[in-house]
Amino acid sequence: MKPAPFAYHAPTSIDEAVGLLATWGPQDGRVLAGGQSLIPTMAFRVARPAHLIDINGIAELAQLRVDGSVLTIGACVRHAAFESNTVPGPTGALLRNVVRHIAHYPIRTRGTFCGSIAHADPASEWCCVMAALDGVAVLRSRRGERVLRAEDFFQGVMTTALEEDELLVAAKLPLLAAGTRTGFAEFSRRKGDFAIAMAAVCYRVEQRVMAEPRVAIGGAEARARRVPEAERALSGRAPDANVFATAGAAAAAAIDPLEDINNTTAYRRSLVRTLVERALEGAR
Numbered sequence: 001m002k003p004a005p006f007a008y009h010a011p012t013s014i015d016e017a018v019g020l021l022a023t024w025g026p027q028d029g030r031v032l033a034g035g036q037s038l039i040p041t042m043a044f045r046v047a048r049p050a051h052l053i054d055i056n057g058i059a060e061l062a063q064l065r066v067d068g069s070v071l072t073i074g075a076c077v078r079h080a081a082f083e084s085n086t087v088p089g090p091t092g093a094l095l096r097n098v099v100r101h102i103a104h105y106p107i108r109t110r111g112t113f114c115g116s117i118a119h120a121d122p123a124s125e126w127c128c129v130m131a132a133l134d135g136v137a138v139l140r141s142r143r144g145e146r147v148l149r150a151e152d153f154f155q156g157v158m159t160t161a162l163e164e165d166e167l168l169v170a171a172k173l174p175l176l177a178a179g180t181r182t183g184f185a186e187f188s189r190r191k192g193d194f195a196i197a198m199a200a201v202c203y204r205v206e207q208r209v210m211a212e213p214r215v216a217i218g219g220a221e222a223r224a225r226r227v228p229e230a231e232r233a234l235s236g237r238a239p240d241a242n243v244f245a246t247a248g249a250a251a252a253a254a255i256d257p258l259e260d261i262n263n264t265t266a267y268r269r270s271l272v273r274t275l276v277e278r279a280l281e282g283a284r
Contacts (some may be wrong), residue, residue, distance in 0.1 A: 002215035009053045014140060017055050018167050024051040024141045025164035027267070033076050036111035036121030037119045047065065051162075061169060073114075090131070091175050094182035094202065098125050101184070104192045116155070118168045120160045120223065122195040122258065125186065127154060128218030132200040132224050135167035139163075154223040180204050185275040186219070195219040196263055197271040199251070199279040203234060207278040210234045212230045215247065215273055215276060220257050220268045230276060231252040241281070248276040 004152060009024070011017040013104035021029060030049035032038060033056065041047040055061055061076040064086060071087055082095040098269045102108055102125050116126040116138065129135070129151040139146040146166070148258050153161050162168060176182070186198030197220040203213040213234035230251040239244045257268035 001183075003039075004045055004048040006049055007040075007051045007087065009051060010057050011053065012057045014058060014060060014167065014169060015075060017053060017058060018141050018165070020051075020053050020164045021167055024053065025166075029053055029164075031118075031167060031260060033061075033115045034078065034111035035108050035115075037121070042140065055167070066175065071175055073113045073171045073173070075112065075167070075169050077112050077113050079103075079113065079116075079125065080105075082113075083108070089175055089178060090180040090182050090202065091173060094129065094133075094176075096131055096202070097182070097184045098200070099171065101125055101186050101195070101198075114168050114171050117171060118162060120154055120156075120158050121194070122129070122157055122222060122224065123183075123196075123198075123219045125195070125198065125218065126171075127197050127224040128184075128216050129173070130154075130216050131218070132202065132216035133176070133222075134175050134226075135171055137162075137168055137172045138172065139166040140169045141166040145161045147181045151225065154225070156222045159223075176202060177204065181283040183279035183281070184277040187271050197268055197275055199272065199275040201279040201283055203239070203278070203283070205239060209236050209238055210243075213247075215279075216253060217251060217255060217272055217276070220272050221255055227251045227254050227276075234280075237281075239280070241251065244277045244280040247280060248273040250270075251276045273275065 029051035032054045061074040063074045064077045082099040116124045182202040186195040188195045198218045200216045203210040213231045215230040216226045230247040233247040233250045252269040254274035257265040259265045
């Protein structure tokens with residue numbers, strides 16, 4: 001099938017883009033960056049935007065940069081950017097680990113980090129990373145700029161706090177301290193399929209016990225989030241298999257799992273327990 005007719009706009013600056021969104025956003029205007037979620041739904045006419053605002057011509061949005069202790073990811077930075085050693089330290093190691101789980105290589109060369117979090121699919125790996133690291137979303141409109149933490153930005157299944165006239169210009173992640181161990185695990189029925197559940201973890205070891213543990217899950221609930229019950233099971237404990245199993249059980253007990261035609265709530269709980277353990281065991 002082919003998309004329904006639409007008006008095409010190609011701004012060359014952020015100001016021009018937010019101006020177009022101010023005009024056309026409330027009239028079913030949509031932003032095009034990677035298009036890996038939007039274009040298929042347009043082809044099947046599930047989505048019929050009247051106006052398409054293509055932001056790929058805005059050079060500023062293609063920047064991936066480190067500012068002190070913060071990684072800034074522009075709205076047009078592709079998934080594939082994280083397959084290299086561009087991002088330093090433990091944050092870079094986590095991103096390199098996660099990106100290989102995202103779809104297939106051709107999709108990673110076109111899809112974007114910010115497009116993924118704006119779409120807010122529960123099965124998005126980047127949403128899980130944003131939740132784990134307390135990342136922030138930078139939103140711009142003619143009304144000004146808003147900076148929202150992941151827990152405030154993600155609101156439910158494919159639902160965010162992004163307003164119709166706002167452009168997600170960047171996401172920001174902290175650069176984790178040297179020595180931080182990070183891990184990630186997910187399960188899908190076939191390589192490249194959407195994940196049924198996933199877990200991202202990080203912690204430091206100080207005086208032989210874990211400090212500042214973070215445990216986030218995705219895919220299993222309506223939105224990615226941290227699981228404080230699992231984090232409390234880790235804090236101040238030595239990193240070993242028994243402690244990791246306790247944290248996995250705590251995460252499984254704490255979630256409110258999605259249920260669908262293929263996956264029961266009990267199955268997703270079981271997956272979360274296993275994946276949290278695996279992510280912790282594999283943390284490096």
